[in-house]
Amino acid sequence: MATQLPGWKDKVLFTPGPLTTSRAVKQAMLRDLGSRDFEFIEAVRDIRQRLVELGGVSAEEYTAILMQGSGTFAIESVLSSTLPPDGKLLTIVNGAYGRRIVEIASVLKIDMAVLTYPEDSVPDLQEIEACLTADRAVTHVAVVHCETTTGIINPIAEIGALAKRFGRHYFVDAMSSFGAVPLNLAECGIDYLVSSANKCIEGVPGFGFVLAWRPALLGTEGYARSVSLNLLAQWVGLERDGQFRFTPPTHALLAFHQALLELEIEGGVEGRAARYQANHETLLAGMRTLGFECYLSPEQRGYIITSFRYPTHPNFIFETFYQHLNRRGYVIYPGKVSSVDCFRIGHIGRVFESDIMDLLAAIRETLAEMEISLSPTPTENLS
Template sequence: MNTGPRHDHYLLTPGPLTVPEETRRAMLRDRNPGGAEHIGMSREIQDYLLSLCNGTQSHACVLLQGSATYGVEAGFKTLIPEGGRLLVVVNGFYGVRLREIAEAARVDTTVLQLPTVPLPNRADIEAALDADPAITHVVMCQAETGTGVLNPVEMLAEVGRERGVKVMIDAVASFGAVSTDAAALDLEAIFVSPNKCLESTPGVAIVIAKKSSLLEAKGRCPSAVLDLNHQWTFMQETGNWRWTPPTHVVSALAISCRRHAEEGGSGPRLDRYRRNWQVLVNGLRQKGFTTLLPDDVAIPIIATFNDPTDPAYSFKSFHAAMLRRGIEIFPGRLTSEGTFRVGVMGDLQEQDMHHILAQMCEALEEIGVTLPADGGAKSVETV
């Protein structure tokens, strides 16, 4: 088996990530934002992303300048009317981020604070709705990459439909790998990022919103640049973005959508990530490491490992040793101090993971950590 590197540098983070060369090359050409090529690419992206979530008839895909966080705030400001109240489900770092965005956007917000595991369940959501009948919307992060948890979107959507509460999903880290049916789940909005499972570059915020709600929101948003209704209707009428678009990033995303389709869509992409994840997790477990989460709640796009208890270990020295080998990993997030995270998204194959695993072992030995390591298993903490 060839275990050599396929890339000069590996970015093994929750995103941005290791981008295919074809995607990078797409950004080398300057394109006219009002030209037919750029307009066609924008439409191609919208059509493809709607097809991925069965939203072609029921939903609209709104493209917005900025990171995915811009799209989340735009969604809150545009889709939640005056008098509405948002329930934010928080069981990790990105649930906290959703709460911070909502509060900064002056959205009337209430929080359901839960531990990382066990996963949120029907009783949790129903109790929160019973306690606050004024709640009109609820939002939850599907893939909490701060730890690696995959949250139960289908359950939340079912409760929302039964209670007449509109459901928004932060699928920033999961869209493109985890299949989500926007129409069947009757989702109010899905927030998406290009630089995660779509394997593109950051710079475009994507909001897949229910058409009827988007139309009802005309004139509601207090922000000129975050008004999803105006952005969408302007693009529908003219083909153009309302403000100067990130043309190079759009070019990259169009190529990424084509690559995604060529791979077979979300299912085959998640299968590849799962194979990558298994090589990494099984390999490090054989070296004595333990994972923060049990496998049955983990999404195979990122793995979180407990730090070894060897006194020679520090994340700073481990990170530096990995960087010298052309590989970048991340520390844990908030709920997972004493951990490190390794993403398996991006232009990665099993060959890459075997190379990365070998380099990790070399780096640990370089900083004086004895293998097999003691992963120091610990319970998952609450936020």
């Protein structure tokens, strides 16, 4: 049986998702709605409309398609449904999620070009331009917005401008940023954007979603390489009668609807961005005082998740550190950087500055317990 803390309070998740959600979001799932019921269909309609609005665009230009499964399923849906048989994908990679796009495309046997950058660097726009100039076969360009591997934010508007200049379709994996980093899909030239329910909109896992530029989507008839992940067919079904083709995650969708209402109350994307930014700044200042160092330089860092280098102290063992914090009710996240030992702390989900202060106090106690004393990190290494 899962252990519960006294008072039935769950541990606080400082992870990139699933995240800590509000009580009302969890309570929204205490209902059994039929998937063909008008009340459920109305919730789905409202969710789709709100998602388009969050992208800063109109429903005449863009449409939202909900796809069962985790975020990766929605990515796979776009890649398997929108490239023509003779299409070629240029993927820009600076982390594990960029590499995942490459993996999916290669399983799908999609012709590909890949530009790879170090995990602590943003892609080089001149190189992307040179690649698009040289390789006329490229039909689609793909990049991750917030590369959750490190927390780096990639320049999606600039890459989008290049893709448009060369007349290429543009796909953005905005899994861990959408809803908390202000963005206008049309201004960024995005044809397809993917995110999922359990990230910055603060719902629970169960589905991903695609925001698609209608003219691009409508031109993909016959391209799908999968039945269940067929993006156009899923859209046709949702448009026809508001229903999913196959069993939808009804409870997760009700939770997500509630999460969208809470996002609106918080002040929309800007309001959420302000809270996450405050969480991030409080965390960084506290971690600096405790002697931790960020993996990314200040100009590369986003406010979604932060990678911290392992301290060099001989007593630091990440698993022990993790377990101590876990016992205190705080869940942090292992690192994903390939070449450097790091751990990650997310600032997203239903967490506030007071939670960050509690986490910092728990980290201080944990360090004392592990007999680790560190000198505060010099200010220039952290913002």
